[in-house]
Amino acid sequence: MFSESNIDVRYPDVDAMGIVHHAVYPVWYEVARMDFFAELGFSYAAMHAQGINPPMVNLNVNFMATVAYPAAVTVRTQCLAFGPKKLKLGYEIRDGQGRVVSTAETFHIWTGPDNRSIRLNEALPEVYERFRSKIGTERETL
Amino acid sequence: MFSESNIDVRYPDVDAMGIVHHAVYPVWYEVARMDFFAELGFSYAAMHAQGINPPMVNLNVNFMATVAYPAAVTVRTQCLAFGPKKLKLGYEIRDGQGRVVSTAETFHIWTGPDNRSIRLNEALPEVYERFRSKIGTERETL
Amino acid sequence: MFSESNIDVRYPDVDAMGIVHHAVYPVWYEVARMDFFAELGFSYAAMHAQGINPPMVNLNVNFMATVAYPAAVTVRTQCLAFGPKKLKLGYEIRDGQGRVVSTAETFHIWTGPDNRSIRLNEALPEVYERFRSKIGTERETL
Amino acid sequence: MFSESNIDVRYPDVDAMGIVHHAVYPVWYEVARMDFFAELGFSYAAMHAQGINPPMVNLNVNFMATVAYPAAVTVRTQCLAFGPKKLKLGYEIRDGQGRVVSTAETFHIWTGPDNRSIRLNEALPEVYERFRSKIGTERETL
Secondary structure, eight states: OEEEEEEEOOGGGBOTTSSBOGGGHHHHHHHHHHHHHHHTTOOHHHHHHHTOBOOEEEEEEEEOSOOOSSOEEEEEEEEEEEOSSEEEEEEEEEOTTSOEEEEEEEEEEOBOTTSOBOOHHHHOHHHHHHHHHHHOTTSEEO | OEEEEEEEOOGGGBOTTSSBOGGGHHHHHHHHHHHHHHHTTOOHHHHHHHTOBOOEEEEEEEEOSOOOSSOEEEEEEEEEEEOSSEEEEEEEEEOTTSOEEEEEEEEEEOBOTTSOBOOHHHHOHHHHHHHHHHHOTTSEEO | OEEEEEEEOOGGGBOTTSSBOGGGHHHHHHHHHHHHHHHTTOOHHHHHHHTOBOOEEEEEEEEOSOOOSSOEEEEEEEEEEEOSSEEEEEEEEEOTTSOEEEEEEEEEEOBOTTSOBOOHHHHOHHHHHHHHHHHOTTSEEO | OEEEEEEEOOGGGBOTTSSBOGGGHHHHHHHHHHHHHHHTTOOHHHHHHHTOBOOEEEEEEEEOSOOOSSOEEEEEEEEEEEOSSEEEEEEEEEOTTSOEEEEEEEEEEOBOTTSOBOOHHHHOHHHHHHHHHHHOTTSEEO
């Protein structure tokens, strides 16, 4: 199970070199992550309503090729590892020619209303089971 | 009474033309506005603690000259008009050579904890009097 | 003749108040402006290829209502005034409920490869005539 | 040899959670990197004049604690590895209480005017030697 997000480059995303600045990619990866959660049936709005939040503890981005303006890119997002307390997502950005321009991994922990770590399987067992069934059991368990 | 804020251009502030993108200027003007409030003795933290907020209802920016990277600019901020419910600030940005590169005016209303318009002289009479005495009575009353 | 642009709010567009920060609106207005030029048959890429650029000399934005996340907005863009050396555009942003949340005007001058002011009707007469016929003669002449 | 950069949090850096958004950290790390190069005697302006550029090929950021507004942070930057074609930098951000809130590593390659990989020791031997002497020989060679 994966999600796909189509994103248009905006003019101020580009720096003096005429290419998308590297600090824009984390924003694109976040747009893609929100789409991924929505596709799992656990949107940002639903999370927020439950007081659940998956803060990022690590961001690792590879930059393989540049993107100019105007252009559109597609981000493909999937779950790399999943467990009661943690989540690792993987991403791949392709440009209009299908070339991979960047890949990334982000690592998150599940936190509750007091910003403390929680066990998602205890806090929201129904959501946890839905994740597990959609993401599949072949994934590394965290 | 006015405040001055020194700001360094950051590399991603610059667009493909090699000049600071116009959407960066509102951020600089906000940095300057926060400095102005702090200089008045009513910092953002103090406002926030009181549940007071001055949302912007109009932003008017003139762009006279470009700014490249690396560079530093200075923003000079003053109050143009002041009243129990409203506030108008004026700004001027100069580059390292003293050339005026941009001017702006922002118009704000005072709101309280429920985001409704308030009369600052009733909500925080001591703050209001401090503003009035520092800003001076020569200003247009709103 | 007008163009319409649909824009999704992104999570980092929102500030500590939970509403889209005012410095994001100029970026939305620029996305809309690029769409407007493309609709006129004179896209950013085409302009860039000709060495033509319409730098902004004034930005005037009104903020009537707030926008949260997640949400989508629509920007409607039209030409308010047009002449050989200048261009004034008008914009209106509506939220998903059709409420106008912001309006703006931007004022631009036409510049050529050396960043000097040009007369568009002399530099690119075909483009100028296309603009004039699509925008209509009822507009204020600059 | 290391450099230190002092950075003030700006209001729009903060997201709806009231904490600095993770996409701001790469901008802070870039400010710090520019300071590091300047301290080495090879500023961005000098690089640019020579047509030399160190594009980022990997960005790896750890997030340990949150930063609110208003606040100031300090970024400490050093070279982790260095070679004719490559460069690895390490960073540490501390808040006003001296707490480490984030660490990062960035990996860069040296490119020349045509955006192709170069050997810095051949392109700019004097700069390369300066780097090597200041950075020290205890570093991993790339």
